[in-house]
């Protein structure tokens with residue numbers, strides 16, 4: 001079996017508990033994506049318990065999509081709890097370029113050293129200081145335009161960076177991969193990127209010693225499920241339903257046969 005298929009199998013066997021600090025739009029979508037895929041989501045974000053809970057989880061994901069000051073305290077507590085146990089954490093810097101509040105919060109969270117950074121092309125590109133074409137939470141730049149920034153961030157900060165879009169790009173600064181597939185309907189269903197960030201957490205929770213391979217596996221699994229759902233969906237509404245069914249039914253053997261990963 002390829003590494004990607006093996007990691008899917010291991011993720012389902014372990015059914016990792018993933019603490020998801022995500023936004024109000026994504027909470028339900030992400031929990032369903034994780035349950036369908038075979039992981040165990042828990043949306044726990046308040047400062048009083050987020051750090052303690054992180055000690056129980058196999059992975060933590062942090063997303064600033066609907067940020068407020070109280071949530072930042074919960075995020076920092078959870079990150080400190082995860083870091084103390086060597087638990088991987090994934091950062092999704094939603095629209096961090098849009099306002100000073102978001103920019104400052106994203107900078108502080110990035111300083112805490114995520115294991116994996118996952119964003120759309122405009123979000124990753126904006127870390128280079130470029131203004132880019134992002135329109136709020138939606139990307140306006142190509143993945144290719146963000147690849148150099150992704151490589152530089154990954155090697156400077158010793159983390160994995162995943163840029164998603166029509167084709168996805170993953171790098172740890174040394175190794176890189178492109179993942180093909182998915183569907184142009186995916187950006188028309190809200191929070192599929194945010195849910196992917198949580199799913200990357202589940203795969204990293206199954207392979208904490210190899211976050212690069214875990215990220216490639218998660219994105220490949222998502223892309224194949226997205227391609228399958230595309231073939232039977234009639235639009236964004238039915239896509240969302242079929243996509244969950246595909247995440248639940250896709251086997252490691254199908255993933256092995258259909259994943260399209262190229263090395264740049």
Ligand SMILES: Nc1ncnc2c1ncn2[C@@H]1O[C@H](COP(=O)(O)OP(=O)(O)OP(=O)(O)O)[C@@H](O)[C@H]1O
Pocket residue numbers: 094119120121137138139164165166167168181182183184185186187189190191192193194195196222223226
């Ligand atoms: N044009 C496309 N063709 C195929 N797949 C796509 C396309 N655009 C996005 N995707 C896929 O959709 C998923 C979400 O990526 P996207 O870059 O849209 O995230 P995002 O902008 O953070 O989403 P959101 O903020 O709505 O949660 C990824 O798996 C990506 O590969």
Ligand SMILES: Cc1ncsc1CCO
Pocket residue numbers: 023025026065066094137190191194
């Ligand atoms: C629509 C939206 N607004 C803030 S977060 C979010 C979900 C997609 O990122």
Ligand SMILES: [Mg+2]
Pocket residue numbers: 092094119120137193194
């Ligand atoms: Mg996003």
